[in-house]
Amino acid sequence: MLNHIIRAALVAAALFAANPAAAYWEYGHQTVAKIAFASVRPATRTKLNALLRHGDLLGTPECAVTDIASASTWADCIKSLKDPATGKPRFGYAYNWHFQDVDVCRPFDLAAPCADGNCLSTQIVRQQARLANSALPLADRVQALAFLTHLVGDLSQPLHAGEHHDQGANKIKASYGLIAGRTNLHSIWDGYLTERAISTPPGGPLGLLRATPRSERRAMIAGDVTDWSRDSWKVSRETVYGSLFADPCADMKSGRPVIDEALVQKLIPAARRQVVAGGLRLAKLLDAALR
Numbered sequence: 001m002l003n004h005i006i007r008a009a010l011v012a013a014a015l016f017a018a019n020p021a022a023a024y025w026e027y028g029h030q031t032v033a034k035i036a037f038a039s040v041r042p043a044t045r046t047k048l049n050a051l052l053r054h055g056d057l058l059g060t061p062e063c064a065v066t067d068i069a070s071a072s073t074w075a076d077c078i079k080s081l082k083d084p085a086t087g088k089p090r091f092g093y094a095y096n097w098h099f100q101d102v103d104v105c106r107p108f109d110l111a112a113p114c115a116d117g118n119c120l121s122t123q124i125v126r127q128q129a130r131l132a133n134s135a136l137p138l139a140d141r142v143q144a145l146a147f148l149t150h151l152v153g154d155l156s157q158p159l160h161a162g163e164h165h166d167q168g169a170n171k172i173k174a175s176y177g178l179i180a181g182r183t184n185l186h187s188i189w190d191g192y193l194t195e196r197a198i199s200t201p202p203g204g205p206l207g208l209l210r211a212t213p214r215s216e217r218r219a220m221i222a223g224d225v226t227d228w229s230r231d232s233w234k235v236s237r238e239t240v241y242g243s244l245f246a247d248p249c250a251d252m253k254s255g256r257p258v259i260d261e262a263l264v265q266k267l268i269p270a271a272r273r274q275v276v277a278g279g280l281r282l283a284k285l286l287d288a289a290l291r
Contacts, residue, residue: 035279
């Protein structure tokens with residue numbers, strides 16, 4: 001009897017979580033990139049393909065870039081690369097580019113988190129400018145494309161845009177259905193929930209796009225990177241934290257909140273929206289850079 005119960009629990013966990021290996025740093029980023037690729041102008045797509053044919057210029061065969069999907073995960077892949085001469089991280093300078101610690105319990109303000117320029121929104125603007133600069137060496141522009149594609153995906157993950165002194169909710173232990181252990185709120189939004197949202201029918205890049213009315217698409221791309229940062233920060237405050245804590249600005253570290261199936265169903269539309277918004281915003285930046 002006990003074996004049957006354990007087996008049933010394991011099956012339920014597998015069904016509930018879908019595929020945890022396809023986390024935001026892979027499946028989410030790739031979906032954002034594919035939505036962008038499908039949404040850019042044909043002329044932009046041609047220029048993107050021309051740049052992507054030169055992925056070898058990045059000098060990172062361990063993290064090969066051959067298409068827009070592989071470009072979207074390059075900036076995470078290179079984190080593990082070491083400089084053979086020093087043994088230090090080869091791309092350590094880019095570590096802080098993947099997030100911006102904007103407190104969800106204070107008025108939105110990028111000034112302090114981005115004071116040194118090493119934050120997500122500042123680097124999105126910088127990498128777009130580098131991509132647009134045809135005077136730069138081709139290798140630099142390919143690198144800018146890879147960084148830009150990834151960083152816009154990062155901005156779409158709300159906990160990369162807003163947090164509350166908890167390392168983007170990495171310090172908040174949380175359970176996703178039957179999955180607990182080392183799971184935290186950040187990893188749930190990075191992987192389990194986002195994968196579930198993307199794969200919920202109509203799923204995949206084109207499914208998500210077709211399910212989004214044109215009026216909503218236009219609203220998603222309105223404004224600039226600062227506006228998009230504020231939007232994602234608001235989702236972090238009101239949806240990510242707000243769905244679990246009566247007062248998101250009180251002590252969010254006590255207890256272990258559970259994201260059950262009922263809450264997953266409520267959160268799926270928000271998670272899907274973030275992925276679509278990321279893809280459309282990336283498309284807007286690519287069209288502007290490669291016009």
